[in-house]
Amino acid sequence: MAFNNRTKINLLLESAKTDDQVTLMGWVRTKRSNKNVAFIALNDGSCIQNFQVVADPQNIPEEILKKVNTGACLKVNGKIVPSQGSGQSSELLADEIIVLGEADPEKFPIQPKRHTMEFLRENAHLRIRTNTFSAIFRVRHNLAFAVHQFFHNKGFFYIHSPIITASDAEGAGEMFRVTTLDPKNPPLTPEGKVDYSQDFFERETNLTVSGQLEGELAALALSDIYTFGPTFRAENSNTTRHLAEFWMIEPEMAFYDAEDNQNLAEEFLKYIISFALTNCGNDLEFLANRASEEEKTKKADQRSDMTLIEKLNFVVENKFIRITYTEALDILRQSTPNKKKKFTYPIEDWGMDLQSEHERYLVEKHFNKPVIITDYPKAIKSFYMKQNDDGKTVAAMDILFPGIGEIVGGSQREERLDKLEERMEELQISREEMWWYLDTRRFGTTPHSGFGLGFERMVQFVTGMANIRDVIPFPRTPGNAEF
Template identity: 65%
Template sequence: MTSKTVAQLLSQDETLQDVSVKGWVRTFRANRFIALNDGSTINNIQCVVDFENFDEALLKRVTTGAAIHVTGELVESQGKGQSVEIVVKTLEVLGDSDPETYPIQPKKHSFEFLRENAHLRTRTNTFSAVMRLRSSLSFAVHKYFNENGFNYMHTPIITGSDAEGAGEMFKVSNLDAKNPPLNEDGSVNYKEDFFGKETNLTVSGQLEAETYAMSLGKVYTFGPTFRAENSNTTRHLAEFWMIEPEVAFMDLDGNMDLAENFMKSVLSYVLEKNKEDLEFLEGRLLQEEKTKPQAERSAMSLIEKIKFVVDNNFKRVSYTEAIDILRNSKPNKKKKFNYIIEEWGADLQSEHERFLVEKHFKCPVILFDYPANIKAFYMRLNEPDHEGRETVRAMDILFPGIGEMVGGSQREERLDVLKEKMKALDIDEKELWWYLDLRKYGTAVHSGFGLGFERLVMFATGMGNIRDVIPYPRTPQNAEF
């Protein structure tokens, strides 16, 4: 008899049939009712045991966390909460299970405790739902780009360039840490290192993706990236995943069109495919909201927030217009913002971004044409405005509850301008000679954006800490598992 998943059995129209299922015990009540889950759905299937037909020693091994194989008859449920249940004919405990030490007992656990037991936390409803949503979002990303003519590119994880220019990178070396070869001036001689130069773990695949876009037209990366930022906030990881499309012959307007369409597509996919998981997570959030002061409660439920993005057109607003709106807003005038907006050139914080989305425009917002001095060197420089202020063709997409979700730009395709910007920022042309070559040989307008995948998963699940949306978080002083 072929085993079926719990999801398959719960969706069956036909009852009174012999079935086989394997999974893990969530609870075993009154020596009669087993709640069984195999990870295929948020829901358990109830297995009804007549204890007189089974050895008492066997039933004692059916404890929370035990893996079991059940066969029996699928019948209409006599109790509440499920449409079908299994009347058990045979029961096999598949491995050892120690009920005294098993940490994921059927009670409420703190997220901090579950992070300490991250290898088992997907046995809980919350984390099984989160990780199923993460999987669906991953598939939706690939599905969207595949259906829209993009080529998937695996950019290097080990790199000699710093795409962000922030310098917060993990070094890659096989030199003897206690006795490295030195130059005459006492510095480390990286010419004797494995790659013959100083190398790091990548913070972005963008620059390499640009090279492929300028021959394949439309490419995207979706892979791990790393940042050695010593930050212990709920929004930072040292290892995270980035989605980065790059498109030749596309300007900033096309980039904004692409990003909006992409975000709506992947979120629509999980609304359709992960309905039960979303409903469970929404219920969890609603209970959590009740414990907060009224002023701190979210105006939208989880599913409403996702539909807010899917169903609304994104409002496009220049940075300059946004600054005027924020400067004249009530929270700013009454000094309710933690960061008061006083003048053009300010770097916007999450509180400002959420105000624009949730209070002022009441829809997702795309801000564009940012001040040049707060953005990266590779973004295309605009002509100075009437006040002589320099901006670049950058854009950020702002979502409710989270602020910035996507950051992108039209890339600087003019060789002379790019060289001047690199010189001003003390970026060595020799390190990026290949990137400059793109501006020599067949240069053209091109654009792209970056999306931190974990931030997208946070938005879609309502989880408040980025460490709870990745299987094994890597943070300062923590590389467990």
């Protein structure tokens, strides 16, 4: 049986001509039938649309039609004919149906009805067959493609940073350990601690939380690079914003200062969102309708003022506002929600970390534009960020979007060896262990910058999904590594 002669449904919808003989392969979404005819909605994942197959029981054996149930996989040979019903201009009149894989209608869990998101997460191995998730993952693909296209077109080089690392780039300390030692009887040092010198790498190692530090090494040789890979954080969090395994996009650029960094990030975000709007129209329309229905179930004060498509165009069409952390704090302190004590986290002293509710207020209420906040207090940012002349702030930036708050974080990196060592001393980061990172400041240092975009956060924004677990095929969260 040849399989490479099939026509994908997305191409068929673009070019179907009456009387064309075609072969379709896909999975049954629904079947309606009576003694005279069966209507089968077939989907092959190439697009959101199904293609209707019409089966005449006089041509297709009864024992075959009995096996055509939701979830079954079919190969259908037939002729394109004008559709007699509404919703499609053409349909496939089946000459032959071959059941490639049966699906017991009593046991197949993804039936043509509304399922809860939690039920679908429990069946993540099959949820991709639903309209919602097939749309999400087609959009995810297009966003990933746009990322690579954007950086390739600008002359960046794609670097694969290591997944196994001995450093904690973020200083978070919540990392997954990598070891081959016997967990029941690990070797111990004379002090009674685990002796990692006998481990595979002869030292303690973890799964990476970021490719940034290695990205800096590459940028200080190739000028403009980006990493795009999986990262891991052992944070025991069950919120709608956290995953234990997620993908990060982290460009690093030599000869970029803080303003150059902001310019690139704004251009990058607008590019990939524009790409999705141009290339994922049908999927985004479906997801926008879904998001609008979800909005109706929320309390009035929690509903968004914009539809999904309006949010995307809001980012693409507006120039991002740029303000300092100090200016942002002053705006928030004088805001009506703060004065009326409606913020969950009241605005207090300079130096506090801004929360999502504060970020969303700035974007959605005060400026009504995407916002870049710069020059954060040194105390709440990472050791590698360039220290400003005031001695209190660093050349950091966060980019804020509607509905989601922070989407990108970045900074100009500290290129001065003495300043970097001084900051590491303050935070008790071992200079001996980070000798290789400090070498880049000893040999040919230069101003350089970079930022990080959590890919799932971007997919979540573009698809309008409320929970980050629904924009990655197989979410890894506390207590969940089933698939």
